[in-house]
Amino acid sequence: MTDRGVISEVRAGAAGRARQGPSAGAAMRNPLPLLATVSAAFALVHLALIAPGLGLGWDESVYVSQVSPQAPAAFFSAPRARGITYLVAPLTVLTTSLTALRVYLAVLAGCGLFLALWVWRRLLPAPVLGVAGGLFTSLWITMFYASQAMPNLWVAYGALAAVGCFLRAVRDPGDRWAPVGLAAGVAFAALMRPTDAVWLALPLAVAAVAMRARRWGFLLVALAAGLAAGCAPWIVEAYVSYGGLAARLDRGSEIQGRLGWYFSVDDHARALGGRTLCRPCDVPWRFPAAALWFFALPLLVAAGVRAAVRVGRHRTELVVATVVGAALAAPYLFTVGYAAPRFLLPAYALLALPVAYGLVRACRPRPRGRRIVVGLVAVALASHLALQYRLVDNTADRVRRYTADLGRIAAELHALGVRPPCVVSGLESIRVALLAGCASRQPGGPNKSITPGELVATALHQPVAILVADAARPPSYAHAWPAHPLPDLGNRTGLRAYVYGARPPR
Template sequence: MVNTLNVRLVEAERRGPMPAVRTSRRTGGRGLPAAVAVGFVLAQLALVRPGMGLGWDEAVYVSQVSGHAPAAFFSAPRARGISLLVAPIASWSSSTELLRVYLALLSGLGLFLALRAWRGLFPVRVLALAGALFATLWVTVFYGPEVMPNYWVAIGALAGVGCLLRAQADRSDRAALWGLGASAALMAWMRPTDAVWVTLPLLVLLVCVRRRRRPRPLAARVAGLATGAVGWIVEAYVSFGGLGARLADASRIQGGLGWNIAIGDQLRSLRGQTLCRPCTGSIPDPELIAWWFALPLLAGLGLVVAVRSGRTARTLLPLVCATTASIPYLFMIGYAAPRFLLPFYALLAIPVADALTHLVTTTRREWRPVAVTLVALAMAGHLAVQYAVLEDAVDRSTASRRDWAGTASELHRIGVRPPCVLSGPEALPIAFYAGCASAQTHGHNASITQAEILRTARHTPTAALAAASDEPPEYADGWPSHRFGDLRIHVSPAVGAHVPAD
């Protein structure tokens, strides 16, 4: 596919620079994309609801900058970009509602700027439709206001490809160069490994295609990647024994990266599961996954449209970047989470929107009413499915987070209050809700030995959480216990006297 891209770009170079698409003076290319961004913000606030508590990974990221609870263990695959993004709110306020509103507004602004990066490359109506297609996916609406990095990788990917195409078309476009570097920094800041996969085709283009070699865009991209990843690399040597060791730890935590076809896992997760690990069960009903198979077909149609209209490079480059962005999550990992493919969806949105626009504006007038009707019906059904899945995902996530908050309140009632330490399978998010530190003696988040946790328990309220049907961990054997819902709370003798008898 990269060779095809090289050939197409060389052919485009021979034909001369890519002509800019005229935009309306009345909107200046901003009106429709801005309306899409505003609608995206409103959808998040109305459908995800700011009151939904923080999830497991969110608790890890927020705890790094929050005074509400001690920082949770930060494992090798994680990067600190999203923690720094929410620091302006999380560093002084424990309000989840305020944090959600802040992120919803910021994600809307990010979408608008990413679409603006494509101005002059496609008609405004195509860009607005692309933004709407991406912004109405349930996974996009769900993760826009979440303290998670994947949405921001998607925004950086979308903006970066657009900026490169503009920089290639106009060497004097300094804004495109700055955008090229800033988008790379954003992705690397959030998830360095994802940034590499997205950027790979761009680097191949800038280095290997002689007619497309541009030192300034290449320098901007490399500088952006280095700026965003430098903190993660330094941390690798300070805390993980080096870059190679950190990458190896990250692979181990993710189940061992290698050849593994995870397409079926991704399909199973489309029913609204935020994490499918282990990913078992049947494939969802056809109406829930039809859109997933329609995406590559429509993207292919968009490429055909681009070839016929003489703007192949503008469509082919995002398609290639979408492909490389999806490779690790479709073919190299043993589980699935819908958020992993957000960069893939964002990049495909441009050619898909171009294809749909072509269908409803075909030159054969007798077919236009039929095409408009079919596309409208398909979009209506698509939206109905997306928001049904979104509602289910929000309800389940809200319920689990409410349970964590309830357990935290119960811990306070029986005497486990800050400063305190929690251990056990679900201790990490519950510890954040309770204002405690979390500590694990084994597993991916192991950060303490049994001897150390016993020493801590002598002077600090400590509790081990376990399923009600399970035996207590070895270090908590003999500690007073309390049944709460599906959990049994084993508390250190220092607070054992406060535990009511079952």
């Protein structure tokens, strides 16, 4: 669309709002109450129903340990970026309280949702933004990760804000802050996950040229500047700690699985049944109903875009949001050989906009059939919400039980004399080590951070515990170490700790 076409659409939208009457205009002018309500409800519901008892996950423990005084920093593998560590640092340097961390992140998540949607207040009607926020936050994935120290939700906020600022810059060349917001949104996403930010910036760069925006060159500069600023810490760290950018990319690809064509749509559908990670995802598909909305999503997005095209308003906004959302989802759906539902959060945040637009248009006043349509939409949404709550409740309950098991294991290690300074290796070493105040070190695998010889040498001057489960055997260098039974960990039984150098308390 040309710049003249964009301006014509803006004028048509203004004329349409004038025909709708003062109440609709007021809703457009003042989205603050609705967006504030949705954002606050998101944070409060999570804190009340999900966060209590939710322990740190594996990845969370890695990110938090980088700045927490609770234990030495865990090994930071090549694919990771430090954005989420920077986000939690202001709190973790003050307290090791997990409750405080959950409250802090939940409040930030609510504020982030509000700010990301607020960017769109001049682009889409307030009811559409409110419904979009409600749809996105009602997904069990969003609700589960609201207070977790994980980067994907924050990439979603950065992407939502960046696309909104891009569209504002295209619509109004006089908006001086829109390019700044565009650069900031891309930089924020890149700080969290550099590869996601690349897939965010590429379609926006193409759109700037294809739409013949008046300042398309300036927008390209803003995109490039934001991407460079956000990726800079990751690139610098690549040369300082990983042997260069190419070496870090190669190692990251090795850890995550060599990228290439891989159809993982069905993997993501299976994972929606409550799995936080499906790797490998060759498990039975036991809960197909959980993925109904996933398969309906393309149709709902298309219906929302079609509704905008029919009324001649907001089509540019929804088309751009759809294209960027699809670009963010494509690498995970077609190149990564496993699934984690959180990977698609940035795509869901953007695709919620056309879905919300279609639902709002479907429920608009009409001469006939309005009650039937509203009733059908209400039943569908109520069923969807009930299912999503069931999924997030089951997932959170499973994590709580696992967290309690980890706590018992850490307490048992303390009783055996494994106290700081100490080292934990083997099964679930990162989470157990953080709870026990120890360093986590692995002599092999993707988190290799020590050699077997160095681990044995460490055991000569501080306690070292190697955790194994079931019928697994300890490494050869620990065969002669005393073995101690530990509490079961989830469905893993026969858990044992091979400990050397410990001095049990008297």
